[in-house]
Amino acid sequence: MAKIEFRHVSKRFGAVEVIPDMDLVIEDGEFAALLGPSGCGKSTSLFMLAGIYLPSGGELLFDGHLVNEVEARDRNVGIVFQSYALYPHMSVRDNILFPLRFKKTPRDEALARVKAAADLVRVTELLDRRPSELSGGQQQRVALARALVKKPQLLLLDEPLSNLDASLRLSMRTEIKSLHEQLGVTTVLVTHDQIEATTMADRIICMRAGRIEQVGTPDDLYLRPSSLFVAGFIGSPPINLVAGKAEGGTFTADGTRFPVVGASGEITVGLRPEHLRFGEAGFAGRITQIEPMGREILYVVETGMGAVRVLEQGSFVGHTIGEQVKVAFRPENSLVFETKRQKLIVGAHVRTPA
C-alpha cells in the first residue's frame, strides 16, 4: 500500500503541455477517482503513476520515495486498461500468471496465487480459456485478477467500465468497490463518467485541461462545486445555469427578478433540477416536455430565462405538456458563481421570486 504524492508534476509531449503543474496527495488505502472530460490529462496522470510515461518535471512520490525515474516494472503497480489489454495468445491462467514470471515466484506459490486471484474475481472456471473466448465482463475480471495477483501497492483503473453494458457496469461497480474494501489497496480510478466516480470513490479529483479543478468527496463536488465547470460536470440531469446581473439585492435574468444575498455584479445562478419544485409561488413557465424516468420525472419548462429542467420524485406524472407552472426552490440549494471568474461565491444565495 502506498501514499501517492504529486509535487508540481508536469508532462509534455513534444511542444504540447498536457499537464502544466499538478499537486495532489492520495492517502494510503484511499479510493480516488480522476474525473474529467476526454483530453483533460487524467489518463496521462494515471500512466505517470504506472510508469508508462515519465514526468517531464516535478516530483512523483510513493510513500515519500521519489519514483520519477523508476521504470514501470519496478513500481509494483497493477493496472486495468480500458480495453483490458489481455495477452491474446495466452490462456487466462497464463495471463494472470504473467506478472509473477518476473518476480521469480516459486511455481507452486505462483499457481496458488493465480488460483486465489481468480477466485477473488470469480473466473476460476475460465482459467484454460483464451481471452477471445470470454465476454467483456469476464475479460474485465481477468484483467483485475492479473492486476491484483502481484499484490500491488497501487491499483490503477483506466476507464474500466466503459466497455461494459449497462447492467454489467452496475454490478462491476459494486464489485470493484467491495474488492477495494476487502484488500485496502490504494486505488486510482480514471473515468469521464461522474456516476462511476461518485459511486465508487472516496474522493474525486475533478480535472479540466490538465489542471485540477476541485478535489473533494462526492458530496463536496455535488453540493459545493467550486466552479461552474464542476457544477456543470457533476449531476445528472445537468444543473440549470442562469446568467444575469445582481444589483442592490436583486438578481435579474432576462426580466425575471430574484432576491439575492451576498453577491453583486455579473453572476450565474446554478439550480439543480432535483432541487426545483412546482408550487404556488416562483418563476413562471410552461411545460414543453415530459420525460418519465421510472423513479422520477424530468420536466422541461420554458421560462423567460430559457429552458429549465425540473426533476420530480415519484412515478406519478402530475402535469401535462402546455401547463402553466410556477417553479420554486429553497435558497440554501441555490449556487451563485461569478460569471467572469466562474468561481463559486461562498455564502451567496438567491430566493424564489415572490
Added chain:
Amino acid sequence: MVASLRGVSQTMATIADELIERRGHAASATRRRTNFVIFLGPAIVLTVLFFIVPVIIDIAVSFTDLGRSLRITAFTTEQYEKVFRTDRRLTQVIGLTFVYVFGTLAIFNVTFGLILAITTTAIRNVSGSFFRGVWLLPRMSPSVLYILLWLWAVSPTEAGLVNQVLMQAFGLDAPLDLLTSAPIALIIISNGFIGASMGMIIFTAAIRGIPEHLFHAAAVDGAGTFATIRFITLPALRWPISFVTIYQTLSLLVSFEYILLLTKGGPFYDTTVYALYVYRRAFESGQYAYGAALALFLIVIGMVVALIGWRFFDMERLLQRPRIEVH
C-alpha cells in the same frame, strides 16, 4: 363493367411484372457473363499464357530429344532416366540448393528481417524509417548494378572493398579471393541483403499493428525488453513469419539471377543451385529436353514445399478465420 375492367388491368399488371422479372433475369445473367469476362478474363488469359501453356510445353519437350540442333528426332523417356540414374551432379546441386535456400531464409530473410523490424520500430520513428530505407536500397537498385558493386567489394585484388578494409585496418598481408574461397557464403549474403527487406517490411507492419496497450501492460507486469519481444511481439508475428517463410522459400528456389551474375554458378559447379543448373543445362550446354525435365521437377518441388509449408504453419486457419479482433 368496372369490376371486369379492374380484372383486366390486374391481369395486365401481372403479365408486365412477369415480363420485367424475366427480362431482369436475362439481363442479370448476361451481366454476370460480361462481368466474368471483364474481371476475370485478363487474369485467366495471363495465367494460361504464361503459366499453364509453358508447363505443357515443358512437359512435351521433356519427352523429346531436343538438343543444340533444335530438331526433334524422337520421343523418349531418356531425360527422366538421366535425372534419376546417370546425372551424378544432381545430388550435389540439390544439397547446395538446400543449404542456399534455408541458409538465406534462416539467417537473413526471417531472422535478420525480424531483427531489423524489431530494432527499427523500437527507436525513434525518423531514425527507424531511415534505416529501413537503407535496407530497402539493395532491393530497389537494378540487379546488375547491385552485383557490380558486390564484384568490386569482393574483388580478389587490393582494390576490392573487403580487401582494402582487411589489409589496411587489420593488417592482412595478401588480398583474399572470396569468390573462390567462400562462394556459398557470398551468394547467401548477397541474396540475403535483398531478401531481408521484405521480411522487414511485413514484420514492421505487423509490429505496428500490435495494440500499444499490450506493451504498456507488459511493462507494468514487469517484462523487460527481451521478455516483451518473446511474449508480446513474437506471438503476434506468427502469421507474418509463416507467410514470409513459405513465400521466400519459393522465390529462393526459382531465382538465380544474382548467382548467375556474381559467380556464374562457379567455381566449377560450387554455387550452381537447382534453378541455375536447369538454366546451365538447357542454355549453356544446349540440352533443352533435359533442362525441361529438370524444370518439371522444380515445379513439383515448389508445389511440395508450398504444401508442406501450408500444413506446417497451419495457413488454412489464417485464411479461414477473420483475424480482426476488437481491442
